[in-house]
């Protein structure tokens with residue numbers, strides 16, 4: 573990927589620390605040049621939280637982290653107060669099904685994710701629950717649960733402070749997690765075995781058919797989420813606008829405020845007192861240099877607590 577010219581690490585470091593909000597806000601950040609470089613990037617982008625892949629997201633190849641890299645990550649996180657660190661699991665992992673060979677690879681790959689998550693002292697590991705093609709969703713659910721228990725065997729996640737987050741999905745055919753009920757069922761089944769909670773993605777929620785755009789719809793959707801998954805069981809939100817229409821089941825992320833969701837729902841979300849415990853992390857595209865910084869700033873600008881004057885001025889001159 574020709575991302576070199578877009579990389580904030582190639583630019584001079586900020587002279588003063590970037591402004592922050594009372595809400596923990598971050599973005600999925602590149603680990604190019606070593607895993608710890610993501611923490612430096614997140615800081616320079618003005619984040620107070622961040623997400624990474626701990627290995628190549630679309631490859632099976634096992635990946636070992638070296639001790640010094642982990643130490644560097646930890647000291648940078650402490651220096652810049654970056655919390656939480658969220659790891660997004662490899663996209664190939666499907667704990668719900670696939671042929672036996674693929675399923676075995678998925679479990680092995682997820683074990684690697686857990687090992688690296690613990691080594692990096694990550695707080696959360698986000699998992700897409702997978703596809704249950706060829707069985708009922710109840711069978712898929714049981715298979716994910718059994719696979720997760722197998723993948724975590726021998727690791728003490730509780731002691732390591734690592735919680736697995738089941739992410740809701742766009743609700744495409746056979747994909748588990750398209751409804752809050754399915755996410756809640758997975759969290760409920762797994763609670764006895766591993767530290768588990770949920771990550772709710774705004775784009776996935778919207779294209780799965782839930783209304784978060786109208787004020788009334790947002791209220792109903794949050795009430796529904798509270799009654800199923802439970803708001804206290806959602807420590808992380810993925811903040812992505814959507815390219816596709818509500819109910820389309822098409823998962824295409826868009827820049828904050830420029831898609832079919834728009835700015836207002838994000839303002840509601842970020843200022844909702846029921847979600848004060850959450851971190852909000854963008855997984856928006858980088859179409860042009862600086863898009864990552866712009867999306868972080870877009871989210872931070874919506875938080876209605878003492879935005880610094882310099883930031884307000886910057887916004888005006890930018891447009």
Ligand SMILES: [Zn+2]
Pocket residue numbers: 739773810855
């Ligand atoms: Zn997501």
Ligand SMILES: [Zn+2]
Pocket residue numbers: 773775776823824825
């Ligand atoms: Zn997505």
